[in-house]
């Protein structure tokens with residue numbers, strides 16, 4: 001769906017006075033306001049092609065009206081989001097669900113909507129029709145080399161689709177694991193995964209990144225072959241400089257300290273990208289910031305700290321993507337809410353007085369440290385995000 005820009009402008013104009021008042025109030029106390037607005041403006045979050053339709057649970061799926069059917073329609077939906085929030089300027093494509101059969105046409109449509117192509121995602125977690133070998137017992141970690149080869153070939157095909165549209169990264173998430181003790185030899189499963197990823201890595205263009213995503217459990221309930229950030233980091237380190245760990249917020253065991261994980265991954269130069277969502281229990285794939293907004297802020301606090309220490313550009317240094325599923329709300333509205341929540345957390349984290357925090361830490365002044373963080377978190381930064389979205 002494409003909305004006439006005039007309609008958006010008319011709507012914005014009606015709210016302009018209210019926005020001005022709120023913006024003046026919050027911005028009065030912000031040093032280097034222009035720099036902050038500039039960072040906010042540049043910060044883009046990619047929309048996954050699979051999130052534009054209604055998802056489902058394993059019990060059912062309730063379709064909504066106007067769901068996009070083709071990749072072109074999905075691009076137009078991302079174009080609508082980007083026209084509204086100026087913050088969703090990229091799409092992350094899933095292969096084979098969204099194959100760009102005419103790459104030239106797809107690229108032209110995307111550029112007319114001011115959209116780029118973020119990481120491409122492979123899929124070896126389900127069997128496609130006509131596929132020779134089944135992934136029932138895994139893909140890159142499989143005991144049978146011919147299954148591994150089929151999965152490697154698929155990933156190389158995904159890289160080629162990505163190259164055709166101008167993507168610069170491949171995200172690999174594996175459903176490989178075991179549901180019963182004794183089912184797998186852990187070391188062999190890991191070694192098989194490593195050699196399969198090494199084959200894929202060989203086909204990665206020079207200026208590409210390989211994102212290795214991990215997940216604690218599900219679809220398997222005893223072990224996942226890439227189950228946590230340690231296993232992902234081991235693989236990324238063994239693969240080489242183009243391989244990185246990708247953190248999906250929903251892929252941890254309950255109460256994991258994700259902010260500490262991202263801090264250390266950044267320190268090691270191995271944090272590649274992010275999948276945003278929120279959860280109460282596990283991989284719930286809910287709207288970002290809908291359940292644990294303080295955690296999201298603390299994560300951004302570590303991200304900014306770690307990126308600044310290394311001189312990493314906030315907007316382009318890492319891959320920022322949403323990975324959510326929409327079962328109750330309209331996906332487009334839900335995605336707008338997610339992007340806004342992410343930008344709010346980012347803006348709040350930009351407000352943290354890092355010099356004062358460092359001093360408080362050096363002095364073991366816990367009270368002060370908490371005040372500094374919560375002062376930033378409790379600031380209503382919505383007018384700043386809105387100002388940067390025009």
Ligand SMILES: [Mn+2]
Pocket residue numbers: 173213248275323
């Ligand atoms: Mn993910």
